[in-house]
Amino acid sequence: MLDFVDAVVDAALDDDQAAAEALPGMLQVYTCVVDDSPAVLTLFKESSFTTSMFDAMNGIFLRKRSKLSDAIWGMMEVVRASFLTNDCWRVSPASAGGVHKTTRLVMIYVMLLWRNEGALNLVLQDQQHRFRMFLSEHHDYCSSSVADLIKKMISSSEKQLEKASNFISDPGLRYIFLMNNFSFISEKFSSLLLPPFEGYKIERSRGSRERLHPMEDGVNQPDPSIRAEIETDSNLDGFIKIQSFMEAYLDASWEPVMSCLYHDIPRGFLKCGRALDRFILEFQRTCATQRMWKVPNPELRKRLRKAIIEKVISGYNQYLTQRLARGKSNRPAMSTPLELEELIEELFEG
Structure with missing residues (x-):
């Protein structure tokens, strides 16, 4: 299995174009290594092998896990960067009415992240020094690092949609485009049962004569x-x-x-x-x-x-x-x- 880890990592790193397709499989491999390593190490610990043998085996598992973690994080960075390009958010006359193709892809990716929350939390722990840039400043709203990552992804996508909508000549159609895409995101996001996104707070201390927005x-x-x-x-x-x-x-x-x-x-x-x-x-x-x-x-x-x-x-x-x-x-x-x-x-x- 450990040789297999090297093979899949090398194959994944050779092709950035296939990062999105390969990511689910890589997460499965990572999960197997994380889940199986304690059982294997227990055999070494309970046998007559020396402590040095156990430590050596543990070190091998940690290195393989780290290698997988680095590969998965790199693939996630490739996918994230692909969603930040202006080309993928370009609005054609056909996509102006309906849900943009990239919006659908982003939410498929978001659901993949959330389905693999357990494994990804471990990956993010391995990558703490790289992950700090994505951490929300509002920790009260979300304690899960994967959820924070998802919310950052959605927020970025919504900004891209607003920017792309400026190229729609009909102002009415522009807002229809935004409503279609934001409602699709909201519907999918709500189905994940994540903690509230960007808690919306309303100021209660207005004067009695001041009209609410x-x-x-x-x-x-x-x-x-x-x-x-x-x-x-x-x-x-x-x-x-x-x-x-x-x-x-x-x-x-x-x-x-x-x-x-x-x-x-x-x-x-x-x-x-x-x-x-x-x-x-x-x-x-x-x-x-x-x-x-x-x-x-x-x-x-x-x-x-x-x-x-x-x-x-x-x-x-x-x-x-x-x-x-x-x-x-x-x-x-x-x-x-x-x-x-x-x-x-x-x-x-x-």
Whole structure:
């Protein structure tokens, strides 16, 4: 077995391109060495062999373990570095709607790390002097070094996603891209049952007149439909970001539609008779475009549609009410609120 260790390590170190594929096997070999060495050493200790023989055998096992540890850490560094290149996060028109391929690969890698937490904790102990750069400053949130490594990996990936999204020309699609990827990460992260990620703390000492930031208010007094998700999502920081992306998406995609009805809220709705026509045309154009956008997560898709309905349909109803009050209802509206809502329910199917 010990000769086999040398063979697999040499083979792994010869091919950086295969680091990701070879890493699971290397972790299995490392686990075997760690698990089997105590039993083998016990045989030497209980036999008539001299202490020097036992020490020599123990030294061999330690060197093989160290060699495997160095190889595994080197392979992990290769994989980590590959996820930091801009090329792998490049966004094509096809990947703008949906979950980016690299996001999926990162989470597959994260799940591999967590499944091998026991072995990796030993590897990280062997590599303490190299691992210090990855240790979180907030030790209260996580006592597991593997979990810290995972959280650093996810945080880095989220930054890469935000940077990559800047190359998407349509601002609405940019936020859809971010929501798709962040929700995928959050869902996978939560399934690992890790300790909370970047514990989100809200300042409680504000004055009574100071208004909460919308995102903070959403956590303190959440919509009942998402309360359970807030309470159970270990990646609360990711959830908060998704909510902020949703607000930005509504402003980018639907505020221009609503602006057909009004200049700004304090000045009230436009008196121009063509405002309604322009609103309907812009609404239909936006729906036609976004019907082709893909939101694979059904819960996120449902939340997005609900948010659009609350923003657009409520504003449309308000416009029709004021129009009626001003005696501008001499002709029926081109579309009823229910008809517009039905169009919204068709969005994001891809």
